[in-house]
Amino acid sequence: MTVWVCLLRGVNVGGANRLPMPEFRALLADLGLPGAVSHIQSGNAVFRAAEAPEVLAARISHGLARRFGIATPVLLRSLAQIEAALAANPFPEAAPTALHFFFLGNGLSDDLQVSLQARAVDGETLVVANDLAWLHAPVGIGRSRLAEALGRLKLPVTARNLRTVQALAKIARTLP
Incomplete structure (x- = not known):
């Protein structure tokens, strides 16, 4: 399984796209990504998953829209990509x-x-x-x-x- 870093754009900025991190972690768990860890309030999470990043990003994006009404880009990078950056x-x-x-x-x-x-x-x-x-x-x-x-x-x-x-x-x- 790959360790993924999930980066959301524009959440909890200036009162827009409010997304409490406990609720974001709960959404990730409901999407089959238990044990996700979030960092600060700006839409960062780390989790393990076996799926391709495109599949994961689409699932997370759909979940955010459905549950919270948030339409925002979901960018995923593997730990290896973060380390390389x-x-x-x-x-x-x-x-x-x-x-x-x-x-x-x-x-x-x-x-x-x-x-x-x-x-x-x-x-x-x-x-x-x-x-x-x-x-x-x-x-x-x-x-x-x-x-x-x-x-x-x-x-x-x-x-x-x-x-x-x-x-x-x-x-x-x-x-x-």
């Missing part, structure tokens, strides 16, 4: 709150990457590899035009800061 971090000296991992539904074209890079200000740097982008935003992500553009892509995308990705990896490594 951390190991490949192109900004090892960045402060944990200045580095964000953008998990993408698929890769970005070269033209789109160039277009995104053009939005960088205040020392921001974007590195893209397949379905992952690292954004180093030294002055913060709150006012970043580059982060805003990444969030508005016409594909499933969600971001987590370095500290959260490290915590999810730790949980996934120790999942019973």
Whole structure:
């Protein structure tokens, strides 16, 4: 069985898409994923499953819509993928709150990457590899035009800061 990290986009942000984590864990258990562990209130969970990620994501998405009325992208990464993302971090000296991992539904074209890079200000740097982008935003992500553009892509995308990705990896490594 694979250890999966589930990343939801836009839950419990500014009062929208309210999803209490105990209820999210209960939904996962009802979907045949018992023992899921959640991390903070922003829609992160870690669990074991044998199914393909596309099947799991569809089940979770359907369950969220049916039970809570939440329609949001569900992105799954295996523990191995999370570990690889951390190991490949192109900004090892960045402060944990200045580095964000953008998990993408698929890769970005070269033209789109160039277009995104053009939005960088205040020392921001974007590195893209397949379905992952690292954004180093030294002055913060709150006012970043580059982060805003990444969030508005016409594909499933969600971001987590370095500290959260490290915590999810730790949980996934120790999942019973």
